[in-house]
Amino acid sequence: MxxxxxxxxxxxxxxxxxRSTVTLHVNGVPHRLTLDHRTTALDALRxxxxxxxTKKGCDHGQCGACTVLVDGRRANSCLLLAVTLxxxxxxxxxxxxxxxxxxxxxxxxxxxxxxQCGYCTPGQxxxxxxxxxxxxxxxxxxxxxxxxxxxxPVELTAEEIRERMSGNLCRCGAYPRIVEAIGDAxxxxxxxxxxxxxxxxxxxxxxxxxxxxx
Amino acid sequence: MKPFAYLxxxxxxxxxxxxxxxxxxxxxxxxxxxxxxxxxxVSGPELLIDVGRLPLDRxxxxxxxxLRIGATVRNSDLAAAPAVxxxxxxxxxxxxxxxxxxxxxxxxxxxxxxxxxxCLYFQDVSVPCNKRRPGSGCPAVxxxxxxxxxxxxxxxxxxxxxxxxxxxxAALDAAVEVTGPDGxxxxxxxxxxxxxxxxxxxxxxxxxxxLITAVRLPPPRPLAHGHYRKARDRASYxxxxxxxxxxxxxxxxxxxxxxxxxxxxxxxxxxxxxxxxALRGAPATADAxxxxxDAELSAARPLRDNGFKVELARRLTVSVLARLAARHR
Numbered sequence: 001m002x003x004x005x006x007x008x009x010x011x012x013x014x015x016x017x018x019r020s021t022v023t024l025h026v027n028g029v030p031h032r033l034t035l036d037h038r039t040t041a042l043d044a045l046r047x048x049x050x051x052x053x054t055k056k057g058c059d060h061g062q063c064g065a066c067t068v069l070v071d072g073r074r075a076n077s078c079l080l081l082a083v084t085l086x087x088x089x090x091x092x093x094x095x096x097x098x099x100x101x102x103x104x105x106x107x108x109x110x111x112x113x114x115x116q117c118g119y120c121t122p123g124q125x126x127x128x129x130x131x132x133x134x135x136x137x138x139x140x141x142x143x144x145x146x147x148x149x150x151x152x153p154v155e156l157t158a159e160e161i162r163e164r165m166s167g168n169l170c171r172c173g174a175y176p177r178i179v180e181a182i183g184d185a186x187x188x189x190x191x192x193x194x195x196x197x198x199x200x201x202x203x204x205x206x207x208x209x210x211x212x213x214x
Numbered sequence: 215m216k217p218f219a220y221l222x223x224x225x226x227x228x229x230x231x232x233x234x235x236x237x238x239x240x241x242x243x244x245x246x247x248x249x250x251x252x253x254x255x256v257s258g259p260e261l262l263i264d265v266g267r268l269p270l271d272r273x274x275x276x277x278x279x280x281l282r283i284g285a286t287v288r289n290s291d292l293a294a295a296p297a298v299x300x301x302x303x304x305x306x307x308x309x310x311x312x313x314x315x316x317x318x319x320x321x322x323x324x325x326x327x328x329x330x331x332x333c334l335y336f337q338d339v340s341v342p343c344n345k346r347r348p349g350s351g352c353p354a355v356x357x358x359x360x361x362x363x364x365x366x367x368x369x370x371x372x373x374x375x376x377x378x379x380x381x382x383x384a385a386l387d388a389a390v391e392v393t394g395p396d397g398x399x400x401x402x403x404x405x406x407x408x409x410x411x412x413x414x415x416x417x418x419x420x421x422x423x424x425l426i427t428a429v430r431l432p433p434p435r436p437l438a439h440g441h442y443r444k445a446r447d448r449a450s451y452x453x454x455x456x457x458x459x460x461x462x463x464x465x466x467x468x469x470x471x472x473x474x475x476x477x478x479x480x481x482x483x484x485x486x487x488x489x490x491x492a493l494r495g496a497p498a499t500a501d502a503x504x505x506x507x508d509a510e511l512s513a514a515r516p517l518r519d520n521g522f523k524v525e526l527a528r529r530l531t532v533s534v535l536a537r538l539a540a541r542h543r
Contacts, residue, residue: 018217038215060250061317073319079249083220084264127316139294142310142450146303150296166450167314
């Protein structure tokens with residue numbers, strides 16, 4: 001978490017309130033939402049913003065179907081309360097493609113036929129996008145050799161991909177093709193990032209909100 | 215889920231003050247366990263105090279050569295930190311053996327230590343559980359307990375502490391820095407989680423209102439090697455049946471220093487003092503490693519269906535120590 005995160009809005013909710021107004025930047029578009037504090041990021045996306053690409057599987061952080069990128073990092077949106085994400089940038093499966101066309105991961109999933117029913121696919125794609133970034137940033141995983149140079153980019157072998165994607169279940173069992181598709185995407189020259197990080201946007205949103213309030 | 219108020223304090227002081235003035239409140243870190251428990255009805259705070267963005271996200275070098283890990287450092291960032299990978303590989307390995315990439319990106323250092331047991335009965339509000347509802351009983355003793363405790367449990371609770379990170383921290387002699395209404399204090403990780411006794415509802419020695427601010431690692435022993443090994447039902451993304459965090463320093467074929475902690479066996483990360491005593495000065499051989507494991511595990515009191523954990527722990531111990539000893543040759 002950024003230590004430079006802005007302080008909570010001075011004009012925040014009154015003590016005891018069970019709803020708050022937050023700004024979520026979803027796929028590059030800011031949305032101001034007044035939400036019950038119980039609303040997860042997953043439910044905010046699906047029920048309040050109509051972005052139903054992100055799927056609800058187990059709703060307990062065990063299946064990965066709800067995976068989105070939050071400030072460039074993958075997370076289970078079913079376990080994130082939307083109120084905690086005020087000012088954050090979210091990328092969902094709807095935001096992976098750009099004007100140039102599909103994200104290389106999406107192309108690879110199509111070419112490899114890396115799904116059957118498709119329900120887990122949005123989560124697989126967003127998780128894989130996070131994996132590409134984590135490997136490029138030198139983040140190790142459970143199967144990365146101890147001898148790997150800390151901080152150096154990690155080569156995504158099939159074993160690395162399987163371990164890093166273990167938080168995404170596929171009940172159709174499309175795993176072999178999913179691993180191949182992600183492997184293809186790593187070889188793509190324009191591979192990794194999705195609209196990266198966006199760390200400054202929090203400050204922008206608070207600025208906007210203060211202007212709106214004044 | 216019950217409705218709740220929400221507060222995101224800017225400072226530790228503000229967070230502690232808010233917690234002290236609202237008895238029905240709870241601190242929220244990454245939320246990977248607490249939000250789930252709120253969905254399940256196991257936890258129902260009236261006010262969530264979000265400490266996930268407090269400025270406690272740094273890993274600092276200490277003058278003595280140790281590290282101070284801020285409470286809001288994410289598990290994935292801690293596992294990837296070069297200082298941790300180079301000097302405390304057992305900690306990086308333990309973190310990476312836990313949960314999934316998504317969860318590690320959200321989970322905090324402080325929250326990881328405070329995660330609750332995954333005992334089925336604790337997470338199901340339709341059945342009794344002494345940890346969730348004191349005095350209601352423990353169906354796990356006669357029920358589904360294959361993954362529960364063989365050491366340190368009581369007639370009232372047989373739950374295990376699920377953190378991998380905490381097992382490595384126990385072996386490393388880490389300490390937890392906490393602050394609260396009565397000031398600051400430091401608690402060794404090995405004394406941080408309580409044994410259940412007659413009060414399984416209290417997981418840790420934290421007093422109401424106390425907040426974890428950091429975890430402190432002593433300087434690494436330059437000649438010791440460390441390793442974390444976890445046995446589980448799946449190759450990835452499963453809690454430990456048994457795990458072992460070990461540090462070993464061998465000189466001239468003899469064990470000079472050993473630190474050993476188990477996960478999956480007990481209500482807390484189980485520092486194996488008897489095994490360490492048996493190892494000190496012993497030859498660095500598989501036989502000696504097995505005898506050391508026996509010295510610790512002879513105290514085990516398995517339940518009907520989890521006796522396999524004792525033999526599994528013994529084999530993991532021998533395997534991990536042999537691997538570390540080989541690096542001294």
